[in-house]
Amino acid sequence: MKRLKIPSHNVVIVSGIGCSSNLPHFLSAYGFHAIHGRALPVAEGIRWANHGLTVIGTGGDGDGFGIGVGHFVHAMRRNVDLTYVTMDNQIYGLTTGQASPTSTMGQKTKSTPHGVIENPIDPIALALAAGATYVARGFSGDVKQLTDLVAGGIQHKGFALVDVFSPCVTYNKINTFDFFRQRCYKLESAGHDPANIVAAWQRALEWGDKIPIGLFYRTERPTYEELDEVLTAGPLALQPAGTRGKTALLDEFV
Amino acid sequence: MGELAVRAGGQAGDGIASIGESIARCYSRMGRHVFGLNAYQSVIRGGHVWYQARTGDGRPRSQGDGADILYALDKQTVDIHAPTLRPGGVVVHDPEKFAVGDLPVGVKALPVPTLEIARKFTSQSILQNAAGMGATAYLGGVPLDLLHQVLADSFGKKAGDVVTWNLGASSAGYEFAQQHASVHPNAPTKGGAPKLLMTGNQAIALGAAAGGCKFLAQYPMTPASSIMHWMAAHAQELGVVVKQAEDELAAINMAIGASFGGVRAMTATSGGGFALMVEALGMAGMTETPLVVVESQRSGPSTGLPTKTEQGDLNLMLGAGQSEFPRAVLAPSNPAEAYRATIRAFELAEAWQTPVLVASDLHLSENHMTVDRDEIDLNVEVPSLFTVAPNGHDYKRYQYTDSGVSPRALPGQPGLNFVAGSDEHDEKGHLVSDVKSGIPVWVAERQRMMEKRMRKLRGLAAQAEPPVLEGPAGAPLTFVAWGSTIGAVRDAMPMLADRGRTTNLLAFPTVYPLDAERVAAAFAKTRSTLLVEENFSGQFGRLLRAETGIHLSERLLKYDGEPFYPYEIVARAMEVMDHGGQ
Numbered sequence: 001m002k003r004l005k006i007p008s009h010n011v012v013i014v015s016g017i018g019c020s021s022n023l024p025h026f027l028s029a030y031g032f033h034a035i036h037g038r039a040l041p042v043a044e045g046i047r048w049a050n051h052g053l054t055v056i057g058t059g060g061d062g063d064g065f066g067i068g069v070g071h072f073v074h075a076m077r078r079n080v081d082l083t084y085v086t087m088d089n090q091i092y093g094l095t096t097g098q099a100s101p102t103s104t105m106g107q108k109t110k111s112t113p114h115g116v117i118e119n120p121i122d123p124i125a126l127a128l129a130a131g132a133t134y135v136a137r138g139f140s141g142d143v144k145q146l147t148d149l150v151a152g153g154i155q156h157k158g159f160a161l162v163d164v165f166s167p168c169v170t171y172n173k174i175n176t177f178d179f180f181r182q183r184c185y186k187l188e189s190a191g192h193d194p195a196n197i198v199a200a201w202q203r204a205l206e207w208g209d210k211i212p213i214g215l216f217y218r219t220e221r222p223t224y225e226e227l228d229e230v231l232t233a234g235p236l237a238l239q240p241a242g243t244r245g246k247t248a249l250l251d252e253f254v
Numbered sequence: 255m256g257e258l259a260v261r262a263g264g265q266a267g268d269g270i271a272s273i274g275e276s277i278a279r280c281y282s283r284m285g286r287h288v289f290g291l292n293a294y295q296s297v298i299r300g301g302h303v304w305y306q307a308r309t310g311d312g313r314p315r316s317q318g319d320g321a322d323i324l325y326a327l328d329k330q331t332v333d334i335h336a337p338t339l340r341p342g343g344v345v346v347h348d349p350e351k352f353a354v355g356d357l358p359v360g361v362k363a364l365p366v367p368t369l370e371i372a373r374k375f376t377s378q379s380i381l382q383n384a385a386g387m388g389a390t391a392y393l394g395g396v397p398l399d400l401l402h403q404v405l406a407d408s409f410g411k412k413a414g415d416v417v418t419w420n421l422g423a424s425s426a427g428y429e430f431a432q433q434h435a436s437v438h439p440n441a442p443t444k445g446g447a448p449k450l451l452m453t454g455n456q457a458i459a460l461g462a463a464a465g466g467c468k469f470l471a472q473y474p475m476t477p478a479s480s481i482m483h484w485m486a487a488h489a490q491e492l493g494v495v496v497k498q499a500e501d502e503l504a505a506i507n508m509a510i511g512a513s514f515g516g517v518r519a520m521t522a523t524s525g526g527g528f529a530l531m532v533e534a535l536g537m538a539g540m541t542e543t544p545l546v547v548v549e550s551q552r553s554g555p556s557t558g559l560p561t562k563t564e565q566g567d568l569n570l571m572l573g574a575g576q577s578e579f580p581r582a583v584l585a586p587s588n589p590a591e592a593y594r595a596t597i598r599a600f601e602l603a604e605a606w607q608t609p610v611l612v613a614s615d616l617h618l619s620e621n622h623m624t625v626d627r628d629e630i631d632l633n634v635e636v637p638s639l640f641t642v643a644p645n646g647h648d649y650k651r652y653q654y655t656d657s658g659v660s661p662r663a664l665p666g667q668p669g670l671n672f673v674a675g676s677d678e679h680d681e682k683g684h685l686v687s688d689v690k691s692g693i694p695v696w697v698a699e700r701q702r703m704m705e706k707r708m709r710k711l712r713g714l715a716a717q718a719e720p721p722v723l724e725g726p727a728g729a730p731l732t733f734v735a736w737g738s739t740i741g742a743v744r745d746a747m748p749m750l751a752d753r754g755r756t757t758n759l760l761a762f763p764t765v766y767p768l769d770a771e772r773v774a775a776a777f778a779k780t781r782s783t784l785l786v787e788e789n790f791s792g793q794f795g796r797l798l799r800a801e802t803g804i805h806l807s808e809r810l811l812k813y814d815g816e817p818f819y820p821y822e823i824v825a826r827a828m829e830v831m832d833h834g835g836q
Contacts, residue, residue, distance in 0.1 A: 009668040014511070017676070024673045025685060030665040031673030032514055033685075034507065035537050041504040045511020045519070046665065048495050049469060053515070053665055071507075074500040229490045237516030237664070239493045241466035242636035249460065249488070250630060253450035254283065 011054045014043040016063035019094045020087035023058045037067030040075045050237040051225045057084040062092050065101040065121045076130035081223040083153040083160040089168035090175045097171035123163040124204040134160035135217040187214030194218045257310030258440040260394045264327030267299035274305025279404050280396040281309040282624045285445030290622030291317040296560045315741035319821045325390045364435050371426040375419040384420040388427025395441025450625045454618035457589035459484040461596030463492050466636035468517035471497040471508040477616040478550040481522045502527035506534040513543050516664040522548035525567040532574040539579025541674040544603035550614040553815040562815030563616035568793040580710040583766040585613045587740035590629040606710045617817045618738035644668045650681040658709030718764035721776045725758030732780040736762040742818035749824050768801045785809040
């Protein structure tokens with residue numbers, strides 16, 4: 001925010017529930033700490049009430065890709081102009097270590113003592129499929145790149161996803177800082193062109209010894225706010241309200 | 255004159271609702287009050303449907319008990335509805351389609367060659383409706399030029415052959431009836447100025463707009479969907495963002511976000527959708543975000559009877575959400591009341607920074623009733639939401655106050671940043687949950703914050719519309735009712751008076767919170783009571799007993815999906831008055 005010179009009173013950070021969702025309390029901005037899984041619809045509502053505000057959604061993999069996955073998909077297809085930062089640790093940490101939608105196949109957790117038997121959700125591929133216009137992945141072990149990715153998402157006009165590998169040092173003994181340090185490589189150093197959707201899909205499907213981080217895809221598409229017939233007249237909160245003098249409204253009932 | 259009920263019936267897809275609504279609109283333009291019942295099934299085509307326009311020299315508050323003119327598009331309609339026709343009644347039908355068979359004593363058939371008339375204009379058989387409508391309108395005392403105006407208006411800008419054919423076919427049907435039958439003796443003559451004909455949902459949407467609603471998020475569900483339809487059709491003109499959400503969870507959370515973001519916001523649904531909204535309702539209570547929720551009930555449980563009515567969700571509305579937070583439930587009984595209640599809901603939600611529910615049901619939401627123009631005041635004062643000066647020193651969003659209401663800042667205002675939290679929080683909005691809970695000073699803090707929020711209920715109860723006694727004071731029997739059921743009670747009272755029975759009505763425009771003292775004072779003036787509710791267990795009776803200790807032992811409960819008919823209320827009231835009930 002400092003880098004982008006956005007005054008803190010024009011920023012709203014919205015979160016759901018989970019370890020990551022306490023974030024609004026750590027920042028100097030307006031905040032809405034919502035219920036589990038519902039950060040995005042609350043963020044969309046705020047954005048539509050006043051699209052002069054910078055709205056940032058935050059949450060974890062359980063919040064965004066488990067209980068809230070329906071909202072995630074629809075917010076992307078709408079191309080609402082907000083940034084969604086997911087702190088993805090591939091585990092439910094706040095509830096003391098159950099499998100999450102991004103937990104690895106075979107991973108043993110409290111709720112899966114014999115190993116996970118469901119294929120994990122790939123947030124990057126899901127975002128590409130659902131029509132997100134800015135799709136990035138960062139790593140909390142690389143703060144500089146992550147800062148660039150989040151700042152880029154805020155500047156981007158449209159829905160921006162920044163999925164962040166955020167290892168849980170307590171409950172996830174597989175996807176650790178070392179795990180990612182050994183595997184992650186930067187897309188910008190590998191000659192990836194974020195304007196190329198086919199290349200973005202190819203990189204999104206990479207998982208194993210080499211895991212890409214950085215900006216997968218970026219494109220321009222009209223935002224929901226630009227297409228809504230009412231919002232084009234300016235922020236809703238500043239528009240007049242009520243029906244004073246609009247007597248013609250009653251004509252259809254005669 | 256008295257009353258006249260005109261009914262049309264057939265299969266879904268036959269165009270019954272538009273026939274019925276056109277007849278209803280003719281009467282409302284004649285300056286007569288109308289109740290238009292639209293009875294339909296949960297299919298697009300097939301299945302018996304019917305519409306009834308009830309009018310007369312009085313103000314019908316319900317669909318009434320019988321019919322006088324029946325336009326039957328199929329034999330099943332005759333079989334189902336002929337027994338409800340009163341002496342002097344007429345069945346309009348096309349003998350080319352079916353023979354009516356035996357009719358009740360005093361009821362005649364008027365065979366009209368509707369298909370033959372239609373064929374003179376087009377091969378499209380749907381035009382038979384216009385011919386049948388013409389004959390029906392004649393019997394019902396509607397001037398032909400008025401019928402033509404209403405038909406032409408219903409086609410709107412679609413000019414050309416379709417309109418010409420419809421006007422021609424309706425004239426032919428009208429003239430055929432003129433030659434072969436006479437106008438029903440109860441047919442109304444022209445009254446005063448034209449009335450407004452609207453559904454409860456249209457009144458709710460209009461009321462929301464008048465009350466300053468700028469954002470409506472909704473997921474389609476019968477019988478609440480037409481609130482969204484009306485608002486969407488007027489979105490641009492009114493400057494209201496209408497969002498069809500991916501589900502009801504999103505709808506209510508979007509509305510809460512929009513309200514937090516600085517606009518008056520609403521969501522609307524039926525019981526099934528409201529069940530999904532329950533968790534977020536509590537969040538609105540906890541974050542002290544104003545919110546209006548319309549809950550239009552239908553027959554349950556579960557999917558139930560999607561196109562039939564009930565008042566079975568009161569317990570849900572009262573109990574929705576874990577733990578406790580202040581809320582109000584308003585229960586209008588007709589479109590005029592629904593318009594005002596929705597405006598009131600926005601005022602209360604904003605004044606008390608908490609969710610306010612408008613309880614409707616299918617009977618109110620989807621049926622037509624007339625409203626006098628002066629019952630709809632569009633010039634409602636909508637004050638600005640910006641109430642706190644920016645850069646307020648040591649701003650506390652959740653400051654402890656006597657009323658429980660704290661100063662509300664909106665995002666974008668400099669120097670007032672705060673976090674609205676669904677977790678328990680202190681005056682500044684900082685979390686009390688997680689690391690602080692259980693520590694003595696924070697235990698006390700939690701208790702104070704809970705008490706601050708719940709204090710708002712006192713203010714809500716004091717501002718809520720109190721129960722209203724209608725009819726003669728001191729009547730030997732007092733009906734107790736809420737919501738759309740009140741309509742049939744209002745119609746039953748003069749019927750009882752005709753039988754020499756004096757009754758009155760204690761109506762509850764606010765179902766919750768109840769001011770126990772005021773309610774007790776109202777009951778102190780009653781002699782015996784009869785609770786009338788459209789649910790299995792008498793949910794309002796239970797609430798009344800819990801809140802005030804008043805127990806209503808005589809009850810008339812209904813849960814078959816059909817609205818109350820005045821005769822049912824008359825019969826039960828006679829029983830109670832004669833024998834003290836069962």
